[in-house]
Amino acid sequence: xxxxxxxxxxxxxxxxxxxxxxxxxxxxxxxxxxxxxxxxxxxxxxxxxxxxxxxxxxxxxxxxxxxxxxxxxxxxxxxxxxxxxxxxxxxxxxxxxxxxxxxxxxxxxxxxxxxxxxxxxxxxxxxxxxxxxxxxxxxxxxxxxxxxxxxxxxxxxxxxxxxxxxxxxxxxxxxxxxxxxxxxxxxxxxxxxxxxxxxxxxxxxxxxxxxxxxxx
Amino acid sequence: xxxxxxxxxxxxxxxxxxxxxxxxxxxxxxxxxxxxxxxxxxxxxxxxxxxxxxxxxxxxxxxxxxxxxxxxxxxxxxxxxxxxxxxxxxxxxxxxxxxxxxxxxxxxxxxxxxxxxxxxxxxxxxxxxxxxxxxxxxxxxxxxxxxxxxxxxxxxxxxxxxxxxxxxxxxxxxxxxxxxxxxxxxxxxxxxxxxxxxxxxxxxxxxxxxxxxxxxxxxxxxxxxxxxxxxxxxxxxxxxxxxxxxxxxxxxxxxxxxxxxxxxxxxxxxxxxxxxxxxxxxxxxxxxxxxxxxxx
Amino acid sequence: xxxxxxxxxxxxxxxxxxxxxxxxxxxxxxxxxxxxxxxxxxxxxxxxxxxxxxxxxxxxxxxxxxxxxxxxxxxxxxxxxxxxxxxxxxxxxxxxxxxxxxxxxxxxxxxxxxxxxxxxxxxxxxxxxxxxxxxxxxxxxxxxxxxxxxxxxxxxxxxxxxxxxxxxxxxxxxxxxxxxxxxxxxxxxxxxxxxxxxxxxxxxxxxxxxxxxxxxxxxxxxxxxxxxxxxxxxxxxxxxxxxx
Numbered sequence: 001x002x003x004x005x006x007x008x009x010x011x012x013x014x015x016x017x018x019x020x021x022x023x024x025x026x027x028x029x030x031x032x033x034x035x036x037x038x039x040x041x042x043x044x045x046x047x048x049x050x051x052x053x054x055x056x057x058x059x060x061x062x063x064x065x066x067x068x069x070x071x072x073x074x075x076x077x078x079x080x081x082x083x084x085x086x087x088x089x090x091x092x093x094x095x096x097x098x099x100x101x102x103x104x105x106x107x108x109x110x111x112x113x114x115x116x117x118x119x120x121x122x123x124x125x126x127x128x129x130x131x132x133x134x135x136x137x138x139x140x141x142x143x144x145x146x147x148x149x150x151x152x153x154x155x156x157x158x159x160x161x162x163x164x165x166x167x168x169x170x171x172x173x174x175x176x177x178x179x180x181x182x183x184x185x186x187x188x189x190x191x192x193x194x195x196x197x198x199x200x201x202x203x204x205x206x207x208x209x210x211x212x213x214x215x216x
Numbered sequence: 217x218x219x220x221x222x223x224x225x226x227x228x229x230x231x232x233x234x235x236x237x238x239x240x241x242x243x244x245x246x247x248x249x250x251x252x253x254x255x256x257x258x259x260x261x262x263x264x265x266x267x268x269x270x271x272x273x274x275x276x277x278x279x280x281x282x283x284x285x286x287x288x289x290x291x292x293x294x295x296x297x298x299x300x301x302x303x304x305x306x307x308x309x310x311x312x313x314x315x316x317x318x319x320x321x322x323x324x325x326x327x328x329x330x331x332x333x334x335x336x337x338x339x340x341x342x343x344x345x346x347x348x349x350x351x352x353x354x355x356x357x358x359x360x361x362x363x364x365x366x367x368x369x370x371x372x373x374x375x376x377x378x379x380x381x382x383x384x385x386x387x388x389x390x391x392x393x394x395x396x397x398x399x400x401x402x403x404x405x406x407x408x409x410x411x412x413x414x415x416x417x418x419x420x421x422x423x424x425x426x427x428x429x430x431x432x433x434x435x436x437x438x439x440x441x442x443x444x445x446x447x448x449x450x451x452x453x454x455x456x457x458x459x460x461x462x463x464x465x466x467x468x469x470x471x472x473x474x475x476x477x478x479x480x481x482x483x484x485x486x487x488x489x490x491x492x493x494x495x496x497x498x499x500x501x502x503x504x505x506x507x508x509x510x511x512x
Numbered sequence: 513x514x515x516x517x518x519x520x521x522x523x524x525x526x527x528x529x530x531x532x533x534x535x536x537x538x539x540x541x542x543x544x545x546x547x548x549x550x551x552x553x554x555x556x557x558x559x560x561x562x563x564x565x566x567x568x569x570x571x572x573x574x575x576x577x578x579x580x581x582x583x584x585x586x587x588x589x590x591x592x593x594x595x596x597x598x599x600x601x602x603x604x605x606x607x608x609x610x611x612x613x614x615x616x617x618x619x620x621x622x623x624x625x626x627x628x629x630x631x632x633x634x635x636x637x638x639x640x641x642x643x644x645x646x647x648x649x650x651x652x653x654x655x656x657x658x659x660x661x662x663x664x665x666x667x668x669x670x671x672x673x674x675x676x677x678x679x680x681x682x683x684x685x686x687x688x689x690x691x692x693x694x695x696x697x698x699x700x701x702x703x704x705x706x707x708x709x710x711x712x713x714x715x716x717x718x719x720x721x722x723x724x725x726x727x728x729x730x731x732x733x734x735x736x737x738x739x740x741x742x743x744x745x746x747x748x749x750x751x752x753x754x755x756x
Binding site: 112114115117118119120121122123124125128132135136138 | 563565588591592594595596598600602604605614615618619662663666672
């Protein structure tokens with residue numbers, strides 16, 4: 001397997017899809033998770049349970065649902081996102097947002113209640129307290145992002161169905177592994193596997209560094 | 217003492233770090249989305265095809281040449297035959313290259329296709345272990361071979377996925393008078409997967425299976441299987457190229473798809489197809505005749 | 513003598529259980545008022561009500577004669593004129609300096625505006641050299657000193673102290689009591705201190721109030737309260753209680 005430009009393309013698309021999905025997961029999941037953790041509202045427990053239930057949502061099923069959604073014959077067909085990285089990002093975001101949200105909820109709920117009183121006595125209003133609570137839980141929040149990214153980069157079912165595994169367009173490391181394996185090209189599949197591992201390791205190392213610097 | 221009216225409430229200093237992180241994250245996310253939405257090249261078409269077609273490598277060989285000739289990029293999505301035709305039906309593909317004539321005829325009759333041209337054929341083979349428990353090696357007739365497999369209850373792996381190969385396999389069983397029943401017959405297995413995975417499974421289990429020649433030759437070195445039966449005309453695997461009907465789905469790039477179909481059946485296309493080989497074996501025999509009704 | 517804080521007929525119950533039955537008290541501006549009484553009498557509840565963390569079920573609380581409605585902008589403004597230090601120091605997951613700076617950040621003070629007062633407050637409690645350390649790494653007594661600096665830096669008009677030295681060793685107790693005295697001297701703030709420690713009450717307070725069975729039973733200047741209480745309950749409390 002010497003087609004390194006193709007390998008590079010696959011790596012770039014992997015980072016694009018998994019990275020963007022994780023960022024969307026963080027941008028939506030962290031504030032939502034903090035809100036659910038901190039604000040008492042009717043149906044709060046229901047929302048919490050729902051978020052945690054989505055942890056176990058089969059990615060391939062999410063892929064199928066997004067496929068039907070984005071298909072030309074489907075409600076959002078006019079967007080033309082099927083078989084594009086954008087469609088894959090949509091499918092993965094559906095999976096990642098609940099994950100980031102759920103871990104954030106756990107992390108923020110673990111922040112001591114007494115800290116809430118302390119913040120209030122020092123003059124915080126509820127909005128400021130929410131920001132303080134997220135900051136207090138920042139180690140857990142970074143963990144949420146790490147878990148989300150781990151799921152995104154290792155996911156194969158949804159990106160395969162929604163992306164179509166098109167060479168140079170929607171082929172990512174996981175779907176490339178599936179393809180090579182189905183053709184019994186075990187060496188090539190393993191090389192992709194190693195690359196995937198190295199990338200994940202590098203990203204986690206960076207995030208962990210961030211975690212440590214945030215920990216005072 | 218009067219309260220100063222709502223100037224926006226101040227944030228603690230660390231908020232600026234979180235704001236920055238959120239800003240960077242949002243910017244990167246938007247950039248990622250922008251790149252993704254942009255990423256489809258302007259002149260391209262989506263070709264729905266089967267995994268066995270992909271596994272022959274024919275498209276990876278033909279499509280770049282087509283792109284050089286015409287500037288149109290072919291993006292193929294390889295799935296099972298059933299899904300390929302469904303993709304075409306839904307308008308998610310602009311053209312389809314499959315090898316299930318009965319399903320294709322129904323597809324055209326329902327008005328989903330603009331045109332359909334015969335393209336080429338390759339052969340199905342019955343492959344099995346060297347030990348040949350059913351004793352079918354060298355049989356010229358596929359039906360007789362399948363009957364022997366059934367009588368001896370030798371392990372047989374089916375793709376079980378409504379693919380062209382699967383459809384052909386079921387047609388042979390129908391001629392033999394056997395209705396596959398994996399729940400009751402322990403010797404009949406369904407892999408539910410593509411040809412490569414099915415061959416690997418058959419190899420591991422020392423079982424018989426029906427396969428197209430392309431995938432078999434491509435994987436030959438890694439399998440412990442040999443050809444038992446070939447040459448029966450019934451085992452010819454006929455490919456067609458279909459263009460999806462734009463009347464149903466206005467987004468379909470009928471012009472580009474038609475150009476592709478016409479290029480494939482041109483002298484140049486057919487010559488390239490005839491020359492294509494795997495491991496020294498020529499796989500495809502062109503089978504196009506001009507002037508057929510409904511052709512592209 | 514202006515009345516800084518006044519409670520009239522304040523009642524509070526939790527889960528059906530009446531904790532405060534009818535609290536009536538007045539605290540003058542600039543005085544140190546100690547609130548003593550048996551455990552669970554509701555002393556902490558009084559402080560929480562004063563600090564506008566919760567609202568009374570009945571009665572009213574007046575700040576310089578005005579009431580505020582819980583949750584209103586006036587309540588937030590009033591709360592920002594007060595500060596409370598609680599029994600167990602709870603520090604934020606940050607450096608000592610950042611902890612002290614927190615309240616100033618909340619009020620929108622700029623980074624430059626924070627430095628001077630924050631360092632001064634740290635010096636006040638003798639922790640200037642520990643400013644950049646993680647607050648969590650400090651001992652209990654040191655963390656409570658951080659909590660004091662964190663509150664004092666805000667120059668609150670009212671300082672509420674809830675058993676704030678009850679878990680500390682004598683050296684830290686002395687340090688924090690001295691800091692309290694000094695703070696009141698320098699700013700003229702009103703201090704309400706809840707304590708088990710009758711000796712501490714004697715050392716710090718101008719007046720002492722006894723909270724018993726949900727009511728304020730007696731309020732008297734410190735000397736009179738301890739030497740010559742007028743109520744039998746007070747006498748019983750003083751003789752029967754363990755002071756430590």
